[in-house]
């Protein structure tokens with residue numbers, strides 16, 4: 322029987338525009354497991370809609386009576402609930418290493434990318450979310466209007482931060498080895514955040530990370546490549 326899954330998924334003013342890096346990790350993880358979820362588009366200030374989950378962020382996954390929030394917890398839930406389907410981690414060692422890569426992407430790539438993407442995202446979200454988005458993001462990153470002035474340096478920072486990835490992808494096609502798995506999705510979510518919201522060229526054409534990103538866009542029948550983008 323097909324499991325009944327629902328995913329609360331960050332959306333723009335256009336509900337088809339799904340750009341959350343953490344939600345994208347889960348879109349890819351679901352596809353990896355051969356699962357589909359009904360998705361519910363969610364705006365930044367719709368905190369009441371997900372209050373049942375006991376927290377204020379997406380993704381949130383519902384499966385029967387189970388309510389799971391936080392992308393890493395959702396990935397572990399999918400792995401443990403559907404062990405007969407293709408593994409996201411390839412065992413306990415792979416799970417531990419995937420947790421490191423997930424944490425690396427969240428702590429190293431999110432702040433660098435945020436400075437490149439936030440002004441465009443502000444233009445793409447629902448009017449009723451704009452004040453909240455601006456106030457919450459400007460506390461961390463300063464005035465949104467000031468960010469574009471630093472884009473060239475910021476892209477260099479991003480490319481420098483990707484060195485460990487580049488080093489590995491020069492030797493194997495995916496972070497998880499011959500085929501993609503959650504380690505890849507944890508990083509690729511960041512690139513979907515950028516692809517869906519921005520036209521900035523973040524990677525040089527001859528970068529091994531660029532070639533990997535192309536392979537990831539093609540993975541699972543081109544799920545990510547088909548996703549609506551702002552452009």
Ligand SMILES: N[C@@H](CCC(=O)N[C@@H](CS)C(=O)NCC(=O)O)C(=O)O
Nearest residue numbers: 331341342343378379380391392393
């Ligand atoms: N550690 C969480 C982070 C979730 C998160 O930051 N979600 C963002 C969307 S990408 C969100 O819900 N933001 C709402 C807000 O900023 O109030 C995870 O991995 O799921």
